[in-house]
Amino acid sequence: MSEIPLPREERKKQFRALVGSLFKYVKPYKLRFAQAAVSMIFLAAIRGAVVYILGPVIQGVFIDKKLEILTLVIIGLPVIFVFRMAAEYINAYLMSWIGQKVVQQIRDDLFNHIHRLSIEFYWRKRSSDVMSRVINDLNNVQSTIQFIPLYGIRDILTVTSLLGVLFYINWRFALVSLVILPVTAVILGILGKKMRQASKESNILVGEISHKFQESLQGITVVKAFNYEDEAIRKFRVTNDKYFSRMMRYLRATALAGPLMEFLGSMILVAIIYLGGKAIFAGTMTTAEFFSFIAGFFTAYMPLKNIANLNAKLQMGLASWERIHQILEERPAVIVTSKPGNITQLAGKIEFKNVNYKYPSRETQVLKNLSFVINPGEVAAIVGPSGSGKTTVIHLLLRFFDPITGSISADGHDLRDLGTTDLRRHIGLVTQDTILFDDTVFRNITIGKPDASMEEVVEAAKAADARAFIDAMPQGYETILGERGIKLSGGQRQRLAIARAIIKKPKILLLDEATSNLDTASEQAVQSSIEKILGGRTVVMVAHRLSTVRNADKIFVLKKGELAETGSHQELLAKGGIYRGLYEAQS
Numbered sequence: 001m002s003e004i005p006l007p008r009e010e011r012k013k014q015f016r017a018l019v020g021s022l023f024k025y026v027k028p029y030k031l032r033f034a035q036a037a038v039s040m041i042f043l044a045a046i047r048g049a050v051v052y053i054l055g056p057v058i059q060g061v062f063i064d065k066k067l068e069i070l071t072l073v074i075i076g077l078p079v080i081f082v083f084r085m086a087a088e089y090i091n092a093y094l095m096s097w098i099g100q101k102v103v104q105q106i107r108d109d110l111f112n113h114i115h116r117l118s119i120e121f122y123w124r125k126r127s128s129d130v131m132s133r134v135i136n137d138l139n140n141v142q143s144t145i146q147f148i149p150l151y152g153i154r155d156i157l158t159v160t161s162l163l164g165v166l167f168y169i170n171w172r173f174a175l176v177s178l179v180i181l182p183v184t185a186v187i188l189g190i191l192g193k194k195m196r197q198a199s200k201e202s203n204i205l206v207g208e209i210s211h212k213f214q215e216s217l218q219g220i221t222v223v224k225a226f227n228y229e230d231e232a233i234r235k236f237r238v239t240n241d242k243y244f245s246r247m248m249r250y251l252r253a254t255a256l257a258g259p260l261m262e263f264l265g266s267m268i269l270v271a272i273i274y275l276g277g278k279a280i281f282a283g284t285m286t287t288a289e290f291f292s293f294i295a296g297f298f299t300a301y302m303p304l305k306n307i308a309n310l311n312a313k314l315q316m317g318l319a320s321w322e323r324i325h326q327i328l329e330e331r332p333a334v335i336v337t338s339k340p341g342n343i344t345q346l347a348g349k350i351e352f353k354n355v356n357y358k359y360p361s362r363e364t365q366v367l368k369n370l371s372f373v374i375n376p377g378e379v380a381a382i383v384g385p386s387g388s389g390k391t392t393v394i395h396l397l398l399r400f401f402d403p404i405t406g407s408i409s410a411d412g413h414d415l416r417d418l419g420t421t422d423l424r425r426h427i428g429l430v431t432q433d434t435i436l437f438d439d440t441v442f443r444n445i446t447i448g449k450p451d452a453s454m455e456e457v458v459e460a461a462k463a464a465d466a467r468a469f470i471d472a473m474p475q476g477y478e479t480i481l482g483e484r485g486i487k488l489s490g491g492q493r494q495r496l497a498i499a500r501a502i503i504k505k506p507k508i509l510l511l512d513e514a515t516s517n518l519d520t521a522s523e524q525a526v527q528s529s530i531e532k533i534l535g536g537r538t539v540v541m542v543a544h545r546l547s548t549v550r551n552a553d554k555i556f557v558l559k560k561g562e563l564a565e566t567g568s569h570q571e572l573l574a575k576g577g578i579y580r581g582l583y584e585a586q587s
């Protein structure tokens with residue numbers, strides 16, 4: 001990443017915004033949080049109290065040998081410990097609850113958000129990168145939200161309460177143990193910076209790893225057929241090694257924090273034993289006080305260790321939150337005007353006026369000054385060599401993105417003035433790469449019309465020439481298709497996609513190589529039934545096989561993004577241009 005470092009002020013501002021945005025998610029659970037905080041205070045108080053009474057107990061039982069104190073201890077301590085257990089349970093439970101709840105909300109928002117973004121987002125982002133943020137980073141955030149208050153409030157309170165007790169017993173001694181604080185602050189500060197950076201880098205690599213997994217899983221046929229296994233494995237190993245070393249950088253910093261704290265702690269313990277021993281010999285400190293100090297130290301041990309880890313957790317969580325936040329901050333590239341035009345009715349007239357388009361990631365212009373009109377009810381065909389811009393035209397019609405200059409209109413409304421949902425309600429699409437979901441045949445078809453009845457589904461399947469093979473499947477319309485419809489043939493997949501578009505009975509039907517995988521007989525059957533069902537609707541079809549476009553009212557021949565020829569099949573043949581050349585080559 002070649003990022004220019006921001007000035008300090010700017011970085012601080014960004015950091016605050018980042019923390020603030022996460023805080024917003026926690027805010028609704030203020031009450032639960034307050035309850036957890038109360039139980040944490042309670043717990044800290046109990047821990048302090050236990051330390052406080054330990055000295056007198058030792059004095060009474062073991063030095064003064066008083067039976068009534070022993071009895072009191074046997075009855076009293078279990079009661080205190082039951083309370084301690086309850087408090088510990090309550091604050092751990094509440095914090096996990098809040099952590100899960102927040103993450104559930106974020107996950108929900110993420111899912112929602114990625115559905116609101118434009119296609120352009122998916123050109124830029126790999127799905128595995130998004131996935132790793134949703135799974136891995138969200139996990140880090142969850143753990144941060146859960147543990148930061150536990151470490152940051154419960155444990156700091158515990159240590160504070162212990163310190164309070166120790167100060168109360170003997171302030172000079174307590175002061176010695178405070179030496180630990182500034183030293184740890186400096187150490188943790190230095191380690192924290194390292195952790196955040198390393199954690200950031202390793203998060204990116206997690207995305208890379210899941211990307212490689214996904215690619216091999218999806219492309220397994222090609223991987224195997226081309227003996228690509230070893231190369232794929234080798235490439236994966238490089239990333240995996242890189243991840244290991246980045247992760248170790250983070251873990252080195254983390255692993256150092258705990259033992260360092262422990263070492264500092266034991267040094268102070270030695271100091272207390274030394275000073276305490278001397279003080280007892282000199283008679284300025286009682287044995288009971290001394291034991292309270294030792295007990296205080298051991299009670300503070302775990303909380304102190306957690307506090308040392310606090311920063312590591314926080315840094316990891318914030319680095320992960322930053323990655324999630326980036327996605328939530330993405331804005332759709334296709335902007336819908338605040339008052340979109342109303343198209344409850346659409347006749348189906350389409351007009352391109354001097355449309356120019358270029359993909360953001362490319363220098364070359366894909367569509368150049370493209371102008372044409374398709375009248376309601378007409379069947380228009382777009383033909384042309386591969387890469388000439390046919391699919392781009394189809395996608396522009398769906399307003400997946402907007403032209404750079406020029407305009408596209410439906411029934412005279414500039415698409416920019418229409419709501420995308422409203423527009424797409426009137427459009428049916430069969431994509432070039434058939435897209436099916438891991439669901440039943442029935443539900444794959446009813447994506448086109450969620451409230452469709454069984455009769456409608458059967459009718460659409462019939463029109464798409466899909467009935468025979470659906471009926472032959474073990475559970476018919478209830479058969480689950482598997483990931484990306486892997487259990488079907490290419491032509492079967494395509495027929496389901498056609499049924500999905502037909503059932504919608506759209507005013508505008510866009511067919512991008514919709515019948516390319518069908519045999520000639522099936523193709524003709526599908527075409528004639530589409531004509532029957534969709535009579536009076538506008539159809540824009542893209543086809544390589546020119547026999548499919550013969551009956552079209554208009555044929556647009558695209559060449560390198562420019563409209564090279566227009567006319568009917570006969571007209572274009574008579575013209576003797578590109579179309580005729582293509583046609584002759586095919587027949």
Ligand SMILES: Nc1ncnc2c1ncn2[C@@H]1O[C@H](COP(=O)(O)OP(=O)(O)OP(=O)(O)O)[C@@H](O)[C@H]1O
Pocket residue numbers: 123359360361362366385386387388389390391392393432
């Ligand atoms: N998302 C994208 N980002 C960058 N360039 C793209 C993108 N999609 C398509 N292109 C480029 O735009 C040009 C037109 O692509 P398009 O998919 O419209 O061609 P096509 O006519 O549908 O081709 P085919 O007949 O092979 O489907 C091609 O050169 C292609 O490389």
Ligand SMILES: [Mg+2]
Pocket residue numbers: 390391392432512
């Ligand atoms: Mg295409």
